[in-house]
Structure formats: C-alpha cells, structure tokens
Amino acid sequence: MQYTGIIDEHKAVRSRAGVFDVSHMGRLYVTGPGSASALRSVLTYKVDQLAPGEAHYALLCDEDGSVLDDLFVYRIEDERFLVVNNAANASVGRERIEAALGSDASLDDRQTTTVMLALQGPDARETLAAILGSREVLDLKPRRCGEFEYSSSTLFAARTGYTGEDGLELVLANEPAAKLLRQLVDAGVTPCGLGARDTLRLEAALPLYGADLDATTTPWEAGIGFAVTLDDGAEFAGRAALAASKEAELDRTLACLQATGRGIMRAGCPVLHGGQTRASMSSGGFSPMLGVSVGMAYLPPRLADVGTELEVDVRGKHLTATVVPRPFYRRKKAT
Amino acid sequence: MNIPTELRYTKEHEWIRAEGDIGTIGITDYAQDQLGDIVYLDLPAVGAPLTQNDKLGEIESVKAVSDLYAPVSGEVLEVNTEAVDQPEAVNEEPYGKGWLIRVRLSDASELDAMLTNEAYDELIVREMEEHSD
Known part of the structure; x- marks a missing residue:
C-alpha cells in the first residue's frame, strides 16, 4: 500500500476521507445481564445508562482516582458492550473489567481476531454507504453505533473517531477487513498512517494517554470532566477521590x-x-x-x-x- | 532514489555541488524521503563560519528534527530564503530549488574525502537493508 506523506494524508481526512488501520487498539466485548453494572463499577461514566446503539468516552481509574486509561464504550445491545481502549494499557483495562465481572457477564478479547479501521473525513460515511449498497449507515447520528452486513459477515460501525472530523470507526473480522480496505482505497479513500492520526488528534486537541493524560492528571485539569458522572448514585473505582479533586481548586x-x-x-x-x-x-x-x-x-x-x-x-x-x-x-x- | 553523479556526499546525507571555491549544499533525495514532510529549516546567517563535520543547523519534518552537518569548512555566502519560507521545496526538489546554503570553501581539498555518488549509493543501500531488518 502506498502512503503519501503525513501532510497529504492529514489534508485528505480534512477535505475528503482517509482510512487508518487502528487494530493496535484494544477491543473487549462484554456481554451478559451483569455487563452494564460491572462496567459501571470500573468506569467513570454512567455507561449503564447508555441506550443500545449509544457510545460514550470514559476513564478507567484507580481507587485513588488516578487515570489508568481512557477509552470508548459502545453499547451495541442492551447486554452487549464493546470497550475500545489504548494498546499500551490494554491489559490493565482487561484485568480491571474481568475482576468486576460476576457470573452473569463475560469478557471476550477480540484484539487479534478482528481488525479496526478508522474511516474519517467528510466523505467517509457516503463512501461506506456506496460500498455497502445501503444508506442505513448514513442514519447513524454522532456517537451512535450499529451492526451492518458486509461480505456475509458482521460489520460494526460507530460514528466516532479521533481526528476531530466526521467519520466512522469500524470493527470486522480479518478476512472481510482486507477486502473492505481495498474497496475503500479503490473508491478514492486515502490510506493514512499513525503519523497523520497524531497530527489530526492534536489539531482537534484530543488528549493522548501517556502524553496529555496519565496517572498524575485529573479529568478536571485535562478538560475531560464530561467523561465522569458523579451524581448518578453509582459507586465506581476512584469515585471518592474524583469527587474530592473536583471540589479542590x-x-x-x-x-x-x-x-x-x-x-x-x-x-x-x-x-x-x-x-x-x-x-x-x-x-x-x-x-x-x-x-x-x-x-x-x-x-x-x-x-x-x-x-x-x-x-x-x-x-x-x-x-x-x-x-x-x-x-x-x-x-x-x-x- | 536520485543520486546525481556530479555531486559529492556525506554520511549524514548532505550533498555539495562545487564550482571553483563556491559550494552549494543541500540534503539528498534519500534524506528528504526518510524525513517526510519538511516543515522547518534552521540555517546559519550569511557570513557565519562553517567547520567541516560541525553542526550547521536543523531540519525538521512533521515526524522529527534532524541536525545538519557542514560537508566542508568555509563561510556562508547565501541562504535559500525561499526554501526557509516554503520548506516543502526540499521534498520536491532536494537538488534544485530545495538547496539550503551556498558557501565559500576555505579548503577545497576537503572535497576529496567526501563520498562519490557510487559510495553514497552503497551507503544508503546498507541503511535501507538495516531498516528493513
């Protein structure tokens, strides 16, 4: 595959569409009647109150409130969640979530059995709709997700991203992913590398864990208070410490x-x-x-x-x- | 990879085109390709003295910053201000409009120790093999 250069890739995403292979990200599927409450007990956001098809940004904190990871939670169905977390912290997230699961929920790590693509840019959704031969995917509102059919397999698509641009994030099995990637590039989508992913997220001032966020930063000083719900009555790891740091100047x-x-x-x-x-x-x-x-x-x-x-x-x-x-x-x- | 025969090269991927005691200096096609999109040049002022193999400035791409080294000793006669204003010129024409500085050589014999196009070609082939390991 031909990569053109970071600036060209960056501008392609801002003006048309680009596709990134972000399979290094963690993909944890949590299912079962107890999945919502288990995730709520380790994550800062009220993910148990997401409606099926909704997604939200959240943090994984230690008991002392230090931020261990930031992640995206997609409630695909009432009792089925996808958690996308950072590659470097994937094991921490998996351990914490696994430890919170009761007998009524289970975790499936699909980082190696699926591919994750970020299809980003103003033309991203139209391009995918044309490939799928269905306009269904265009109905996704921001921060919504759904499952679609592609090449006789399931394609997860969410209207989220890490570029500050409109677009989609996709998860699908390895084999159809290779085919979809080819079709996207054939349709004029620019293949982009992780260099452009970084310049795009920086322009959008989206924090990067390990750089702008780590165990010493609070969500309040990082400007990501929207990832924390303190008033829903739920107990979660780090809640007391975060409530205290929110009150402090x-x-x-x-x-x-x-x-x-x-x-x-x-x-x-x-x-x-x-x-x-x-x-x-x-x-x-x-x-x-x-x-x-x-x-x-x-x-x-x-x-x-x-x-x-x-x-x-x-x-x-x-x-x-x-x-x-x-x-x-x-x-x-x-x- | 374009490696013109009439130029001399350094291990640090600079080139020099010598005409009498005047030399024009830039970075090679291979170097610009490795750096990716170049966005900033920090070059010495006109009149600044240069010492062979000493740092003369910096070149910065979206990805990283790299030091530039003087291929020869001498004095800076001219700085390519158009390339300073539009550093992408170095990506587009590293041996043409993307030249960096023009110098007066104080010791033309220094050129003899520099790499020929064949020797530089061997050097980058070795580098590419190392990178592909």
Whole structure:
C-alpha cells in the first residue's frame, strides 16, 4: 500500500476521507445481564445508562482516582458492550473489567481476531454507504453505533473517531477487513498512517494517554470532566477521590498553545513565563491546517487565559506562543 | 532514489555541488524521503563560519528534527530564503530549488574525502537493508 506523506494524508481526512488501520487498539466485548453494572463499577461514566446503539468516552481509574486509561464504550445491545481502549494499557483495562465481572457477564478479547479501521473525513460515511449498497449507515447520528452486513459477515460501525472530523470507526473480522480496505482505497479513500492520526488528534486537541493524560492528571485539569458522572448514585473505582479533586481548586489546566513564528514545539519542551519555567509541553507538533506549530501544556490557571503570551524552549531557542481556544481546528458543523 | 553523479556526499546525507571555491549544499533525495514532510529549516546567517563535520543547523519534518552537518569548512555566502519560507521545496526538489546554503570553501581539498555518488549509493543501500531488518 502506498502512503503519501503525513501532510497529504492529514489534508485528505480534512477535505475528503482517509482510512487508518487502528487494530493496535484494544477491543473487549462484554456481554451478559451483569455487563452494564460491572462496567459501571470500573468506569467513570454512567455507561449503564447508555441506550443500545449509544457510545460514550470514559476513564478507567484507580481507587485513588488516578487515570489508568481512557477509552470508548459502545453499547451495541442492551447486554452487549464493546470497550475500545489504548494498546499500551490494554491489559490493565482487561484485568480491571474481568475482576468486576460476576457470573452473569463475560469478557471476550477480540484484539487479534478482528481488525479496526478508522474511516474519517467528510466523505467517509457516503463512501461506506456506496460500498455497502445501503444508506442505513448514513442514519447513524454522532456517537451512535450499529451492526451492518458486509461480505456475509458482521460489520460494526460507530460514528466516532479521533481526528476531530466526521467519520466512522469500524470493527470486522480479518478476512472481510482486507477486502473492505481495498474497496475503500479503490473508491478514492486515502490510506493514512499513525503519523497523520497524531497530527489530526492534536489539531482537534484530543488528549493522548501517556502524553496529555496519565496517572498524575485529573479529568478536571485535562478538560475531560464530561467523561465522569458523579451524581448518578453509582459507586465506581476512584469515585471518592474524583469527587474530592473536583471540589479542590485547580492548580493547573490543559491549555492550547499556538506558535507565532517558525519552529516546532514538541512534547517535553519547557514552557516559560517571565523567564521562569512553568510547565512542559505534553504534546506538540506541526498543524497542517494552520501551517504553524501547536501543542498542549498544563499551565497554572492564571497563565491559561486565551491571549496569554508564553515562551517555549525548543532545544535552547525561545519561541513565542499564544494561548488559543481549544481546539485548534474545528470542522464545519455536519448536518 | 536520485543520486546525481556530479555531486559529492556525506554520511549524514548532505550533498555539495562545487564550482571553483563556491559550494552549494543541500540534503539528498534519500534524506528528504526518510524525513517526510519538511516543515522547518534552521540555517546559519550569511557570513557565519562553517567547520567541516560541525553542526550547521536543523531540519525538521512533521515526524522529527534532524541536525545538519557542514560537508566542508568555509563561510556562508547565501541562504535559500525561499526554501526557509516554503520548506516543502526540499521534498520536491532536494537538488534544485530545495538547496539550503551556498558557501565559500576555505579548503577545497576537503572535497576529496567526501563520498562519490557510487559510495553514497552503497551507503544508503546498507541503511535501507538495516531498516528493513
């Protein structure tokens, strides 16, 4: 397969459609009458209240509230869930979920027996509908999922993604996946690598676990409080600690920085204000849509106001950067 | 991979085109291909002295940053400001409009120790074999 280059791939996703093989992501299927309550007991979001066909972002926390992983939960049917978690943390998630399961639920790890494709971009859904020969998939609203038929097998499709663009994430068996990938590329969809996945998620200011999120960050300072439900009466791992950290005053917040000149801010670059190092970039890189470097850093709240000027030390050279609204790039509203 | 016969090369994937005591310096087609989309060039100022094998600047792609090394000693006569403004020129024409700097050589005999096109070709074949392991 021919990959063209990160910037071309990135722009293809923003303007048409691109496809990524994201099979490295974990795929855990949890089924049975006890699946909803078991998942609720280890995840921060009220996943037991999702309607069949709905999906939501959630966190997996330790008892002390530290974030062990971030993940997406899809309620395919009333008693059947798909949990998509990070490759690096896949075993932690599986262990925690497995430990929470009673005799009335079971877990099936399908990371090696299925392929996951992210089909992203404004043309993504129309392209898949044409291949499936059915407009059903176009009825999926944002954060909804369903199962469709492709090549005499089941195709899971969800209107979610990690690019800030409209699109779908697909899970299917290995053999039909190879065929679907060929059909997508033949239909003009650009095959994209993980380099473009990173520039796209950075432009959309979507946090990456291990960079912008880890065991030392709280959901409140990361700006992902929407992944946590504290008021549904449910007990879950880390609930008490998260309730306490929510009440406390933030001493830092994840801010978006845009460079004003040339030079590329990268993860780990020190961020200075008034000659003092105040933070280090948690993520950074080049934004193909803006044509400059962008990145994120946990800043003291008084330095995180939009318009604040900071300096970023890029291998000894000081680059001026401005705090800008989150995200860096927002797609035009889909209909 | 394009490796023009009339140029001399370094192990660090720079090339030089020498005409008398004037040399034009850039990075090779192989180097730009390995780096991917180039988005930033940090080059020395006109008049800056260069010492052979010392770092002269940086080249940065979406993926990574790499150091540039001086193939020869001398003085910077000209910087390709068009490539600084549009670094994708280095991807498009690494031996043409994507040249980086022009220098006055202080010791033309340094060129003799540089790689010929054949020697550079062997070098990148070895590198590609290592990468494919």
